[in-house]
Amino acid sequence: MTRAVRITVLGAGSWGTGVASLAARNTPTLIWARDPAQAEEINEQRTNNRYLDGHTLPSGLRATADLEEAASQADVLVVGVPSHSIRTVLDEVSPHVRAWIPVISLAKGLEPETRLRPTQVIGECLPGHSVGLLAGPNIAGEVLAGYAAAAVVATPDDAVASALQPLFASPVFRVYRNHDVTGCELGGILKNIVAIAAGMGDGLGVGVNTRALVIARGLAEITRLGEAMGADPRTFAGLTGLGDLMATCMSPASRNRRVGEEIASGKTVEQVLSEMTQVAEGVKTARSVMELADEYDVDVPICSEVDGVVNEGRTAEEAYRGLRKRTPGSEYEAA
Template identity: 35%
Template sequence: MNPAKSKNITIIGGGLWGTTLANLALINNHRVSLWSRRSHHSLESSLNQSEVIISAVAIAGVRPVIEQLKNIVIPNSVVIVTATKGLDPLTTYTPSQIWQTAFPEKVIAVLSGPNLSKEIAQGLPAATVVACQQLEAATMVQGIFASENFRVYINNDPQGTELGGTLKNVMAIAAGVCDGLQLGTNAKAALLTRALPEMMRVGACLGAQSETFFGLSGLGDLLATCASPLSRNYQVGYKLALGKPLKQIMNEVEGTAEGVNTTEVLVVLANQYQINLPITRQVYLLLQGKITPTQAVQALMERELKSEYD
Protein backbone atom coordinates (compact mmCIF):
# COMPACT_ATOMS: atom_id res chain seq x y z
CA MET A 1 0.00 0.00 0.00
CA ASN A 2 2.81 2.42 0.87
CA PRO A 3 4.97 3.52 -2.09
CA ALA A 4 7.56 5.31 0.05
CA LYS A 5 11.21 4.58 -0.65
CA SER A 6 12.60 1.81 1.55
CA LYS A 7 14.52 3.13 4.58
CA ASN A 8 17.15 1.70 6.91
CA ILE A 9 15.57 1.88 10.36
CA THR A 10 16.94 1.09 13.81
CA ILE A 11 14.42 0.52 16.57
CA ILE A 12 15.79 0.73 20.11
CA GLY A 13 13.65 -1.20 22.59
CA GLY A 14 12.77 -4.86 22.25
CA GLY A 15 9.54 -4.77 24.26
CA LEU A 16 6.03 -5.17 22.87
CA TRP A 17 5.86 -1.60 21.54
CA GLY A 18 9.26 -1.71 19.87
CA THR A 19 8.47 -5.07 18.29
CA THR A 20 5.10 -3.80 17.09
CA LEU A 21 6.70 -0.75 15.46
CA ALA A 22 9.29 -3.00 13.82
CA ASN A 23 6.57 -5.17 12.32
CA LEU A 24 4.67 -2.12 11.05
CA ALA A 25 7.79 -0.89 9.26
CA LEU A 26 8.48 -4.36 7.84
CA ILE A 27 4.99 -4.46 6.33
CA ASN A 28 6.08 -1.53 4.17
CA ASN A 29 9.31 -3.33 3.15
CA HIS A 30 11.66 -1.14 5.16
CA ARG A 31 14.92 -2.62 6.44
CA VAL A 32 14.67 -2.85 10.22
CA SER A 33 17.27 -3.57 12.88
CA LEU A 34 15.79 -4.13 16.34
CA TRP A 35 18.09 -3.60 19.32
CA SER A 36 17.64 -3.89 23.09
CA ARG A 37 20.00 -4.23 26.04
CA ARG A 38 19.47 -8.00 25.80
CA SER A 39 20.61 -8.15 22.16
CA HIS A 40 23.70 -10.18 21.33
CA HIS A 41 24.85 -7.56 18.81
CA SER A 42 26.03 -4.04 19.64
CA LEU A 43 23.98 -0.88 19.30
CA GLU A 44 26.65 0.53 17.00
CA SER A 45 26.29 -2.40 14.59
CA SER A 46 22.51 -1.92 14.60
CA LEU A 47 22.98 1.67 13.52
CA ASN A 48 25.02 0.80 10.45
CA GLN A 49 23.62 2.88 7.54
CA SER A 50 20.55 3.76 9.61
CA GLU A 51 18.49 6.69 8.31
CA VAL A 52 15.90 6.72 11.09
CA ILE A 53 16.28 5.84 14.77
CA ILE A 54 13.11 4.95 16.69
CA SER A 55 13.38 5.02 20.48
CA ALA A 56 10.74 2.76 22.05
CA VAL A 57 12.29 2.35 25.50
CA ALA A 58 10.70 3.23 28.83
CA ILE A 59 11.47 6.70 30.20
CA ALA A 60 14.04 5.20 32.59
CA GLY A 61 15.96 3.85 29.62
CA VAL A 62 16.14 7.06 27.59
CA ARG A 63 19.23 8.56 29.24
CA PRO A 64 21.26 5.29 29.25
CA VAL A 65 20.54 4.89 25.53
CA ILE A 66 21.57 8.47 24.83
CA GLU A 67 24.83 7.96 26.71
CA GLN A 68 25.62 5.02 24.43
CA LEU A 69 24.71 6.95 21.31
CA LYS A 70 26.98 9.84 22.25
CA ASN A 71 29.92 7.52 21.71
CA ILE A 72 28.74 6.62 18.20
CA VAL A 73 29.08 8.85 15.16
CA ILE A 74 25.56 9.51 13.86
CA PRO A 75 25.12 11.61 10.69
CA ASN A 76 23.10 14.81 11.14
CA SER A 77 20.73 13.59 8.41
CA VAL A 78 19.45 10.82 10.69
CA VAL A 79 15.97 11.53 12.10
CA ILE A 80 15.33 10.45 15.69
CA VAL A 81 11.77 9.46 16.58
CA THR A 82 10.77 9.05 20.21
CA ALA A 83 7.86 6.72 20.96
CA THR A 84 8.27 6.90 24.75
CA LYS A 85 5.52 8.17 27.06
CA GLY A 86 6.72 9.58 30.36
CA LEU A 87 8.43 12.41 32.24
CA ASP A 88 12.03 12.44 33.40
CA PRO A 89 12.17 12.60 37.23
CA LEU A 90 15.57 14.30 37.11
CA THR A 91 14.61 17.27 34.92
CA THR A 92 10.80 16.93 34.45
CA TYR A 93 11.56 16.88 30.68
CA THR A 94 9.55 14.95 28.15
CA PRO A 95 11.50 12.32 26.14
CA SER A 96 11.82 14.58 23.09
CA GLN A 97 13.25 17.37 25.24
CA ILE A 98 15.86 14.96 26.60
CA TRP A 99 16.75 13.88 23.06
CA GLN A 100 16.87 17.43 21.72
CA THR A 101 19.09 18.57 24.59
CA ALA A 102 21.49 15.71 23.94
CA PHE A 103 21.45 16.12 20.14
CA PRO A 104 20.57 19.76 19.38
CA GLU A 105 21.63 19.41 15.75
CA LYS A 106 19.31 16.44 15.06
CA VAL A 107 15.70 16.46 13.90
CA ILE A 108 13.54 14.97 16.66
CA ALA A 109 10.03 13.69 15.99
CA VAL A 110 7.38 12.26 18.32
CA LEU A 111 5.11 9.28 17.65
CA SER A 112 2.10 8.95 19.94
CA GLY A 113 -1.55 7.96 19.87
CA PRO A 114 -4.19 5.50 21.09
CA ASN A 115 -1.94 2.55 20.34
CA LEU A 116 -2.47 -0.52 22.48
CA SER A 117 0.33 -2.73 21.21
CA LYS A 118 -1.50 -6.04 21.54
CA GLU A 119 -4.40 -4.85 19.38
CA ILE A 120 -2.06 -3.55 16.67
CA ALA A 121 -0.10 -6.81 16.77
CA GLN A 122 -3.37 -8.63 16.09
CA GLY A 123 -3.87 -6.59 12.93
CA LEU A 124 -6.74 -4.53 14.32
CA PRO A 125 -7.13 -1.03 12.83
CA ALA A 126 -5.54 1.89 14.67
CA ALA A 127 -4.30 5.44 14.11
CA THR A 128 -1.43 7.50 15.47
CA VAL A 129 0.27 10.89 15.15
CA VAL A 130 3.80 11.83 14.12
CA ALA A 131 4.68 15.32 15.34
CA CYS A 132 7.66 17.34 14.25
CA GLN A 133 8.35 21.01 13.60
CA GLN A 134 9.93 19.99 10.29
CA LEU A 135 7.17 18.88 7.93
CA GLU A 136 9.50 16.91 5.65
CA ALA A 137 10.68 14.71 8.53
CA ALA A 138 7.13 14.15 9.82
CA THR A 139 5.95 13.17 6.34
CA MET A 140 8.85 10.75 5.92
CA VAL A 141 8.08 8.98 9.23
CA GLN A 142 4.40 8.97 8.32
CA GLY A 143 5.28 7.05 5.17
CA ILE A 144 7.32 4.49 7.10
CA PHE A 145 4.42 3.30 9.25
CA ALA A 146 1.21 4.09 7.36
CA SER A 147 -0.55 0.96 6.11
CA GLU A 148 -3.96 -0.54 5.51
CA ASN A 149 -4.57 -1.10 9.23
CA PHE A 150 -2.45 1.70 10.68
CA ARG A 151 -3.40 5.26 9.76
CA VAL A 152 -0.78 7.91 10.52
CA TYR A 153 -1.47 11.64 10.85
CA ILE A 154 1.06 14.45 11.26
CA ASN A 155 1.18 17.75 13.13
CA ASN A 156 3.72 20.39 14.14
CA ASP A 157 3.24 20.21 17.92
CA PRO A 158 5.61 17.59 19.35
CA GLN A 159 5.27 19.00 22.88
CA GLY A 160 1.47 18.71 22.94
CA THR A 161 1.51 15.34 21.19
CA GLU A 162 3.98 13.98 23.71
CA LEU A 163 2.22 15.44 26.76
CA GLY A 164 -1.13 14.02 25.67
CA GLY A 165 0.29 10.53 25.52
CA THR A 166 2.11 10.98 28.81
CA LEU A 167 -0.48 12.68 31.01
CA LYS A 168 -3.31 10.33 30.10
CA ASN A 169 -1.44 7.55 31.94
CA VAL A 170 -2.17 9.32 35.24
CA MET A 171 -5.83 9.55 34.29
CA ALA A 172 -5.85 5.87 33.34
CA ILE A 173 -4.90 4.99 36.91
CA ALA A 174 -7.88 7.05 38.12
CA ALA A 175 -10.13 5.34 35.55
CA GLY A 176 -9.00 1.93 36.74
CA VAL A 177 -9.89 2.92 40.31
CA CYS A 178 -13.30 4.09 39.11
CA ASP A 179 -14.04 0.75 37.46
CA GLY A 180 -12.47 -1.27 40.28
CA LEU A 181 -14.81 0.39 42.76
CA GLN A 182 -17.74 -0.21 40.35
CA LEU A 183 -18.76 3.45 40.45
CA GLY A 184 -20.70 3.23 37.20
CA THR A 185 -20.81 4.88 33.79
CA ASN A 186 -21.83 8.33 35.01
CA ALA A 187 -18.81 8.59 37.29
CA LYS A 188 -16.44 7.36 34.57
CA ALA A 189 -17.82 9.87 32.08
CA ALA A 190 -17.42 12.70 34.58
CA LEU A 191 -13.86 11.64 35.37
CA LEU A 192 -12.75 11.52 31.73
CA THR A 193 -14.47 14.80 30.93
CA ARG A 194 -12.64 16.57 33.77
CA ALA A 195 -9.39 14.78 32.99
CA LEU A 196 -8.99 16.44 29.59
CA PRO A 197 -8.94 20.08 30.79
CA GLU A 198 -6.55 19.02 33.56
CA MET A 199 -4.18 17.69 30.91
CA MET A 200 -4.66 20.86 28.86
CA ARG A 201 -3.73 23.09 31.80
CA VAL A 202 -0.37 21.34 31.98
CA GLY A 203 0.05 21.71 28.24
CA ALA A 204 -0.73 25.42 28.36
CA CYS A 205 1.99 25.96 30.96
CA LEU A 206 4.55 23.99 28.98
CA GLY A 207 3.96 25.57 25.57
CA ALA A 208 1.72 23.00 23.88
CA GLN A 209 -1.09 23.86 21.46
CA SER A 210 -4.50 23.37 23.08
CA GLU A 211 -6.07 21.82 19.96
CA THR A 212 -3.58 18.98 20.05
CA PHE A 213 -5.28 17.62 23.17
CA PHE A 214 -8.52 17.15 21.23
CA GLY A 215 -6.72 14.90 18.75
CA LEU A 216 -5.53 11.31 18.69
CA SER A 217 -2.61 11.80 21.07
CA GLY A 218 -4.80 13.58 23.64
CA LEU A 219 -8.47 12.68 23.74
CA GLY A 220 -7.96 9.60 21.59
CA ASP A 221 -5.25 8.13 23.79
CA LEU A 222 -7.19 9.10 26.91
CA LEU A 223 -10.27 7.17 25.78
CA ALA A 224 -8.31 4.10 24.74
CA THR A 225 -6.14 3.88 27.85
CA CYS A 226 -8.93 4.59 30.30
CA ALA A 227 -11.25 2.00 28.81
CA SER A 228 -9.06 -1.02 28.21
CA PRO A 229 -7.77 -3.70 30.60
CA LEU A 230 -4.84 -3.95 28.16
CA SER A 231 -3.59 -0.65 29.60
CA ARG A 232 -0.98 -1.24 32.29
CA ASN A 233 -1.87 2.01 34.04
CA TYR A 234 -5.55 1.12 34.06
CA GLN A 235 -4.60 -2.21 35.64
CA VAL A 236 -2.70 -0.39 38.40
CA GLY A 237 -5.75 1.67 39.33
CA TYR A 238 -8.14 -1.26 39.06
CA LYS A 239 -6.02 -3.45 41.34
CA LEU A 240 -5.52 -0.63 43.84
CA ALA A 241 -9.30 -0.39 44.07
CA LEU A 242 -9.39 -4.11 44.88
CA GLY A 243 -7.08 -3.49 47.83
CA LYS A 244 -3.83 -4.83 46.42
CA PRO A 245 -0.60 -3.09 47.50
CA LEU A 246 1.20 -1.08 44.83
CA LYS A 247 4.44 -3.09 45.08
CA GLN A 248 2.59 -6.33 44.35
CA ILE A 249 0.72 -4.72 41.46
CA MET A 250 3.91 -3.45 39.84
CA ASN A 251 5.33 -6.97 39.99
CA GLU A 252 2.21 -8.37 38.35
CA VAL A 253 1.90 -5.83 35.53
CA GLU A 254 3.56 -6.85 32.27
CA GLY A 255 5.98 -4.10 31.22
CA THR A 256 6.21 -0.60 32.70
CA ALA A 257 3.24 1.35 34.05
CA GLU A 258 4.65 4.80 33.27
CA GLY A 259 1.77 6.58 35.00
CA VAL A 260 3.19 5.82 38.44
CA ASN A 261 6.40 7.75 37.80
CA THR A 262 4.59 10.38 35.73
CA THR A 263 2.28 11.19 38.63
CA GLU A 264 5.20 11.99 40.91
CA VAL A 265 6.88 14.23 38.33
CA LEU A 266 3.58 15.89 37.45
CA VAL A 267 3.02 16.93 41.06
CA VAL A 268 6.46 18.56 41.01
CA LEU A 269 5.47 20.50 37.88
CA ALA A 270 2.12 21.44 39.40
CA ASN A 271 3.84 22.89 42.45
CA GLN A 272 6.41 24.69 40.31
CA TYR A 273 3.89 26.32 37.97
CA GLN A 274 0.93 26.49 40.40
CA ILE A 275 -1.27 24.30 38.14
CA ASN A 276 -4.59 23.11 39.52
CA LEU A 277 -4.55 19.30 39.11
CA PRO A 278 -7.15 17.79 41.46
CA ILE A 279 -7.31 14.34 39.83
CA THR A 280 -3.53 14.04 39.65
CA ARG A 281 -3.12 14.99 43.30
CA GLN A 282 -5.58 12.35 44.46
CA VAL A 283 -3.85 9.72 42.32
CA TYR A 284 -0.54 10.80 43.85
CA LEU A 285 -1.83 10.47 47.42
CA LEU A 286 -3.29 7.07 46.56
CA LEU A 287 -0.02 5.81 45.08
CA GLN A 288 1.82 7.09 48.17
CA GLY A 289 -0.52 5.05 50.36
CA LYS A 290 -1.78 8.17 52.16
CA ILE A 291 -5.43 7.67 51.23
CA THR A 292 -7.68 4.82 50.13
CA PRO A 293 -9.38 4.64 46.72
CA THR A 294 -12.71 5.51 48.35
CA GLN A 295 -11.20 8.54 50.07
CA ALA A 296 -9.77 9.72 46.74
CA VAL A 297 -13.23 9.64 45.17
CA GLN A 298 -14.78 11.41 48.15
CA ALA A 299 -12.16 14.16 47.99
CA LEU A 300 -12.97 14.84 44.34
CA MET A 301 -16.73 14.82 44.94
CA GLU A 302 -16.48 17.20 47.91
CA ARG A 303 -14.43 19.88 46.15
CA GLU A 304 -15.75 23.43 46.18
CA LEU A 305 -18.58 24.02 43.70
CA LYS A 306 -17.54 26.06 40.67
CA SER A 307 -18.28 26.96 37.08
CA GLU A 308 -17.54 24.22 34.55
CA TYR A 309 -15.45 26.56 32.38
CA ASP A 310 -13.62 28.72 34.90
Protein backbone atom coordinates in the same frame (compact mmCIF):
# COMPACT_ATOMS: atom_id res chain seq x y z
CA MET B 1 18.62 4.23 -7.43
CA THR B 2 18.47 5.20 -3.77
CA ARG B 3 18.48 2.49 -1.13
CA ALA B 4 15.60 1.90 1.24
CA VAL B 5 15.47 3.84 4.49
CA ARG B 6 16.73 1.71 7.38
CA ILE B 7 14.86 2.05 10.68
CA THR B 8 16.20 1.03 14.08
CA VAL B 9 13.89 0.71 17.07
CA LEU B 10 15.56 0.76 20.48
CA GLY B 11 13.47 -1.30 22.89
CA ALA B 12 11.58 -4.55 22.32
CA GLY B 13 8.65 -3.98 24.65
CA SER B 14 5.08 -4.23 23.38
CA TRP B 15 4.84 -0.89 21.58
CA GLY B 16 8.46 -0.87 20.41
CA THR B 17 7.81 -4.25 18.81
CA GLY B 18 4.50 -3.01 17.42
CA VAL B 19 6.09 0.01 15.74
CA ALA B 20 8.99 -2.08 14.46
CA SER B 21 6.50 -4.53 12.96
CA LEU B 22 4.66 -1.72 11.18
CA ALA B 23 7.90 -0.33 9.78
CA ALA B 24 9.24 -3.75 8.75
CA ARG B 25 6.40 -4.13 6.25
CA ASN B 26 7.59 -0.95 4.51
CA THR B 27 11.36 -0.81 4.87
CA PRO B 28 14.32 -2.69 6.43
CA THR B 29 13.87 -2.56 10.20
CA LEU B 30 16.11 -3.63 13.07
CA ILE B 31 14.94 -3.82 16.68
CA TRP B 32 17.29 -3.76 19.66
CA ALA B 33 16.42 -6.02 22.59
CA ARG B 34 18.38 -5.75 25.82
CA ASP B 35 18.05 -9.52 26.35
CA PRO B 36 19.94 -11.64 23.76
CA ALA B 37 17.43 -14.47 24.25
CA GLN B 38 14.60 -12.12 23.29
CA ALA B 39 16.46 -11.04 20.13
CA GLU B 40 17.03 -14.69 19.24
CA GLU B 41 13.34 -15.46 19.73
CA ILE B 42 12.31 -12.63 17.41
CA ASN B 43 14.79 -13.76 14.71
CA GLU B 44 14.15 -17.49 14.90
CA GLN B 45 10.53 -17.86 16.00
CA ARG B 46 9.05 -14.52 14.81
CA THR B 47 7.50 -14.02 18.25
CA ASN B 48 7.98 -11.84 21.33
CA ASN B 49 5.96 -13.84 23.81
CA ARG B 50 7.02 -11.92 26.89
CA TYR B 51 5.21 -8.81 25.68
CA LEU B 52 3.00 -9.89 22.77
CA ASP B 53 2.04 -13.49 23.37
CA GLY B 54 0.16 -15.08 20.49
CA HIS B 55 1.26 -12.64 17.78
CA THR B 56 3.47 -13.48 14.80
CA LEU B 57 5.98 -10.81 13.77
CA PRO B 58 6.70 -9.97 10.11
CA SER B 59 9.52 -11.77 8.38
CA GLY B 60 11.20 -8.48 7.47
CA LEU B 61 11.88 -7.60 11.10
CA ARG B 62 15.35 -8.42 12.40
CA ALA B 63 16.53 -8.18 16.03
CA THR B 64 19.88 -7.68 17.73
CA ALA B 65 21.16 -7.37 21.28
CA ASP B 66 24.17 -5.36 20.06
CA LEU B 67 23.42 -1.70 20.78
CA GLU B 68 26.27 -0.39 18.61
CA GLU B 69 25.07 -2.43 15.63
CA ALA B 70 21.53 -1.19 16.12
CA ALA B 71 22.47 2.48 16.32
CA SER B 72 25.08 2.58 13.57
CA GLN B 73 22.75 1.19 10.88
CA ALA B 74 19.89 3.64 11.44
CA ASP B 75 18.64 6.18 8.93
CA VAL B 76 15.77 6.80 11.36
CA LEU B 77 16.24 6.05 15.05
CA VAL B 78 13.12 5.21 17.09
CA VAL B 79 13.51 5.33 20.88
CA GLY B 80 11.14 2.87 22.51
CA VAL B 81 12.73 2.37 25.93
CA PRO B 82 10.96 3.63 29.11
CA SER B 83 11.38 7.32 29.83
CA HIS B 84 13.63 6.76 32.86
CA SER B 85 16.08 4.74 30.70
CA ILE B 86 16.36 7.03 27.69
CA ARG B 87 19.38 9.05 28.83
CA THR B 88 21.37 5.96 29.85
CA VAL B 89 20.72 4.19 26.56
CA LEU B 90 21.34 7.23 24.36
CA ASP B 91 24.55 8.16 26.16
CA GLU B 92 25.80 4.71 25.17
CA VAL B 93 24.66 4.89 21.54
CA SER B 94 25.44 8.54 20.78
CA PRO B 95 28.97 7.86 19.39
CA HIS B 96 27.44 5.43 16.88
CA VAL B 97 24.47 7.45 15.60
CA ARG B 98 25.09 9.09 12.23
CA ALA B 99 24.73 12.87 12.04
CA TRP B 100 21.43 14.54 11.22
CA ILE B 101 19.20 11.44 11.12
CA PRO B 102 15.69 11.92 12.58
CA VAL B 103 15.09 10.54 16.07
CA ILE B 104 11.54 9.60 17.09
CA SER B 105 10.34 8.92 20.64
CA LEU B 106 7.71 6.38 21.66
CA ALA B 107 8.03 7.03 25.40
CA LYS B 108 5.16 8.45 27.48
CA GLY B 109 6.68 9.61 30.73
CA LEU B 110 8.95 12.22 32.28
CA GLU B 111 12.57 11.86 33.31
CA PRO B 112 12.23 11.71 37.13
CA GLU B 113 15.23 13.84 38.08
CA THR B 114 14.70 16.65 35.56
CA ARG B 115 10.96 16.48 34.68
CA LEU B 116 12.05 16.70 31.03
CA ARG B 117 9.85 15.19 28.33
CA PRO B 118 11.42 12.35 26.30
CA THR B 119 12.01 14.53 23.23
CA GLN B 120 13.84 17.05 25.42
CA VAL B 121 16.07 14.31 26.84
CA ILE B 122 16.77 13.05 23.33
CA GLY B 123 17.64 16.59 22.24
CA GLU B 124 20.19 16.87 25.03
CA CYS B 125 21.72 13.46 24.31
CA LEU B 126 21.71 13.79 20.51
CA PRO B 127 22.08 17.49 19.67
CA GLY B 128 21.75 18.45 16.03
CA HIS B 129 19.12 15.84 15.19
CA SER B 130 15.52 16.43 14.20
CA VAL B 131 13.56 15.07 17.18
CA GLY B 132 9.89 14.16 17.28
CA LEU B 133 7.50 11.49 18.47
CA LEU B 134 5.02 8.90 17.25
CA ALA B 135 1.96 8.65 19.48
CA GLY B 136 -1.75 7.95 19.54
CA PRO B 137 -4.44 5.60 20.86
CA ASN B 138 -2.48 2.45 20.08
CA ILE B 139 -2.84 -0.86 21.93
CA ALA B 140 0.06 -2.87 20.50
CA GLY B 141 -1.73 -6.21 20.38
CA GLU B 142 -4.63 -4.74 18.40
CA VAL B 143 -2.26 -3.09 15.92
CA LEU B 144 -0.45 -6.39 15.34
CA ALA B 145 -3.79 -8.17 14.98
CA GLY B 146 -4.62 -5.85 12.10
CA TYR B 147 -7.37 -3.75 13.64
CA ALA B 148 -7.70 -0.24 12.20
CA ALA B 149 -5.83 2.41 14.18
CA ALA B 150 -4.07 5.73 13.78
CA ALA B 151 -1.18 7.71 15.22
CA VAL B 152 0.46 11.10 14.90
CA VAL B 153 4.06 11.80 13.95
CA ALA B 154 4.88 15.13 15.58
CA THR B 155 7.95 17.14 14.64
CA PRO B 156 8.58 20.87 14.28
CA ASP B 157 9.62 20.27 10.65
CA ASP B 158 6.66 19.33 8.47
CA ALA B 159 8.96 18.08 5.70
CA VAL B 160 10.51 15.55 8.08
CA ALA B 161 7.07 14.47 9.28
CA SER B 162 5.91 14.01 5.69
CA ALA B 163 8.93 11.81 4.95
CA LEU B 164 8.29 9.69 8.05
CA GLN B 165 4.56 9.13 7.51
CA PRO B 166 4.78 6.37 4.88
CA LEU B 167 7.46 4.48 6.84
CA PHE B 168 4.96 3.54 9.58
CA ALA B 169 1.65 3.62 7.71
CA SER B 170 -0.35 0.66 6.41
CA PRO B 171 -3.78 0.26 4.80
CA VAL B 172 -5.26 -0.03 8.30
CA PHE B 173 -2.82 2.16 10.25
CA ARG B 174 -3.14 5.85 9.41
CA VAL B 175 -0.37 8.28 10.31
CA TYR B 176 -1.16 11.99 10.65
CA ARG B 177 1.20 14.96 11.12
CA ASN B 178 1.31 17.60 13.85
CA HIS B 179 3.87 20.33 14.55
CA ASP B 180 2.84 20.64 18.23
CA VAL B 181 5.44 18.36 19.81
CA THR B 182 4.77 19.68 23.32
CA GLY B 183 1.03 19.06 23.18
CA CYS B 184 1.27 15.63 21.54
CA GLU B 185 3.87 14.53 24.07
CA LEU B 186 2.06 15.87 27.14
CA GLY B 187 -1.16 14.15 26.11
CA GLY B 188 0.60 10.79 26.16
CA ILE B 189 2.30 11.51 29.46
CA LEU B 190 -0.65 12.83 31.43
CA LYS B 191 -3.25 10.34 30.21
CA ASN B 192 -1.43 7.56 32.07
CA ILE B 193 -2.19 9.22 35.40
CA VAL B 194 -5.85 9.74 34.52
CA ALA B 195 -5.99 6.07 33.46
CA ILE B 196 -4.90 5.03 36.95
CA ALA B 197 -7.83 7.05 38.32
CA ALA B 198 -10.20 5.43 35.82
CA GLY B 199 -8.88 2.00 36.75
CA MET B 200 -9.44 2.69 40.44
CA GLY B 201 -13.01 3.66 39.62
CA ASP B 202 -13.56 0.45 37.67
CA GLY B 203 -12.10 -1.54 40.55
CA LEU B 204 -14.44 0.18 42.97
CA GLY B 205 -17.43 -0.42 40.68
CA VAL B 206 -18.36 3.24 40.39
CA GLY B 207 -20.09 2.87 37.02
CA VAL B 208 -19.95 4.26 33.51
CA ASN B 209 -21.15 7.74 34.44
CA THR B 210 -18.26 8.18 36.86
CA ARG B 211 -15.76 6.81 34.36
CA ALA B 212 -16.98 9.36 31.80
CA LEU B 213 -16.67 12.09 34.43
CA VAL B 214 -13.09 11.11 35.21
CA ILE B 215 -12.11 10.97 31.52
CA ALA B 216 -13.73 14.32 30.70
CA ARG B 217 -12.36 16.17 33.70
CA GLY B 218 -9.02 14.44 33.24
CA LEU B 219 -8.88 15.84 29.73
CA ALA B 220 -9.61 19.29 31.16
CA GLU B 221 -6.60 18.94 33.48
CA ILE B 222 -4.37 17.78 30.62
CA THR B 223 -5.47 20.72 28.48
CA ARG B 224 -4.96 23.30 31.26
CA LEU B 225 -1.45 22.16 32.02
CA GLY B 226 -0.63 21.75 28.34
CA GLU B 227 -1.73 25.29 27.49
CA ALA B 228 0.26 26.67 30.41
CA MET B 229 3.34 24.89 29.03
CA GLY B 230 2.86 26.33 25.54
CA ALA B 231 0.88 23.60 23.76
CA ASP B 232 -1.86 24.20 21.20
CA PRO B 233 -5.19 23.42 22.93
CA ARG B 234 -6.55 21.90 19.69
CA THR B 235 -4.05 19.07 20.05
CA PHE B 236 -5.84 17.70 23.11
CA ALA B 237 -9.03 17.06 21.13
CA GLY B 238 -7.08 14.86 18.73
CA LEU B 239 -5.50 11.42 18.61
CA THR B 240 -2.72 12.14 21.11
CA GLY B 241 -5.11 13.83 23.52
CA LEU B 242 -8.67 12.55 23.77
CA GLY B 243 -7.97 9.53 21.59
CA ASP B 244 -5.05 8.22 23.62
CA LEU B 245 -6.82 9.08 26.88
CA MET B 246 -9.92 7.06 25.95
CA ALA B 247 -7.94 4.01 24.83
CA THR B 248 -5.80 3.98 27.96
CA CYS B 249 -8.70 4.53 30.35
CA MET B 250 -10.95 1.91 28.74
CA SER B 251 -8.79 -0.92 27.41
CA PRO B 252 -8.32 -4.08 29.52
CA ALA B 253 -4.80 -4.19 28.02
CA SER B 254 -3.88 -0.80 29.50
CA ARG B 255 -1.11 -1.17 32.07
CA ASN B 256 -1.96 2.05 33.90
CA ARG B 257 -5.66 1.22 34.08
CA ARG B 258 -4.72 -2.18 35.47
CA VAL B 259 -2.62 -0.53 38.18
CA GLY B 260 -5.67 1.44 39.31
CA GLU B 261 -7.91 -1.63 39.31
CA GLU B 262 -5.43 -3.67 41.34
CA ILE B 263 -4.97 -0.88 43.88
CA ALA B 264 -8.74 -0.68 44.30
CA SER B 265 -8.77 -4.43 45.01
CA GLY B 266 -6.59 -3.81 48.06
CA LYS B 267 -3.10 -4.43 46.72
CA THR B 268 -0.26 -2.02 47.41
CA VAL B 269 1.47 -0.21 44.58
CA GLU B 270 4.59 -2.28 45.23
CA GLN B 271 2.62 -5.53 44.94
CA VAL B 272 1.00 -4.44 41.68
CA LEU B 273 4.26 -3.37 40.06
CA SER B 274 6.05 -6.55 41.14
CA GLU B 275 3.45 -8.60 39.24
CA MET B 276 3.84 -6.64 35.98
CA THR B 277 6.33 -7.39 33.20
CA GLN B 278 6.11 -3.89 31.71
CA VAL B 279 6.48 -0.36 33.02
CA ALA B 280 3.36 1.58 34.03
CA GLU B 281 4.61 5.10 33.31
CA GLY B 282 1.81 6.81 35.24
CA VAL B 283 3.17 5.58 38.57
CA LYS B 284 6.62 7.01 37.96
CA THR B 285 5.26 10.21 36.43
CA ALA B 286 2.63 11.26 38.97
CA ARG B 287 4.95 13.12 41.33
CA SER B 288 6.79 14.87 38.47
CA VAL B 289 3.47 16.03 37.02
CA MET B 290 2.47 17.49 40.38
CA GLU B 291 5.75 19.38 40.50
CA LEU B 292 5.08 20.76 37.01
CA ALA B 293 1.54 21.74 37.99
CA ASP B 294 2.91 23.63 41.00
CA GLU B 295 5.54 25.32 38.83
CA TYR B 296 2.92 26.50 36.30
CA ASP B 297 0.24 27.17 38.95
CA VAL B 298 -2.31 24.82 37.37
CA ASP B 299 -5.02 22.98 39.31
CA VAL B 300 -4.97 19.20 38.62
CA PRO B 301 -7.17 17.52 41.25
CA ILE B 302 -7.36 14.09 39.61
CA CYS B 303 -3.59 13.91 39.17
CA SER B 304 -3.23 15.09 42.77
CA GLU B 305 -5.41 12.29 44.12
CA VAL B 306 -3.55 9.68 42.05
CA ASP B 307 -0.23 11.02 43.32
CA GLY B 308 -1.56 10.64 46.87
CA VAL B 309 -2.36 6.99 46.16
CA VAL B 310 0.83 5.91 44.39
CA ASN B 311 3.28 7.98 46.43
CA GLU B 312 1.67 8.58 49.82
CA GLY B 313 -0.24 5.38 50.51
CA ARG B 314 -3.79 6.70 50.23
CA THR B 315 -6.50 4.23 49.22
CA ALA B 316 -8.64 4.32 46.09
CA GLU B 317 -11.70 5.02 48.25
CA GLU B 318 -9.97 8.00 49.87
CA ALA B 319 -9.01 9.35 46.45
CA TYR B 320 -12.57 9.27 45.16
CA ARG B 321 -13.90 10.79 48.40
CA GLY B 322 -11.32 13.55 47.99
CA LEU B 323 -12.59 14.34 44.49
CA ARG B 324 -16.20 14.50 45.74
CA LYS B 325 -15.28 17.15 48.30
CA ARG B 326 -14.23 19.67 45.66
CA THR B 327 -16.74 22.39 44.80
CA PRO B 328 -17.45 22.49 41.04
CA GLY B 329 -17.06 25.85 39.34
CA SER B 330 -17.10 26.78 35.66
CA GLU B 331 -16.55 23.78 33.39
CA TYR B 332 -13.99 25.78 31.43
CA GLU B 333 -11.87 26.85 34.36
CA ALA B 334 -10.14 25.19 37.29
CA ALA B 335 -12.12 24.90 40.50
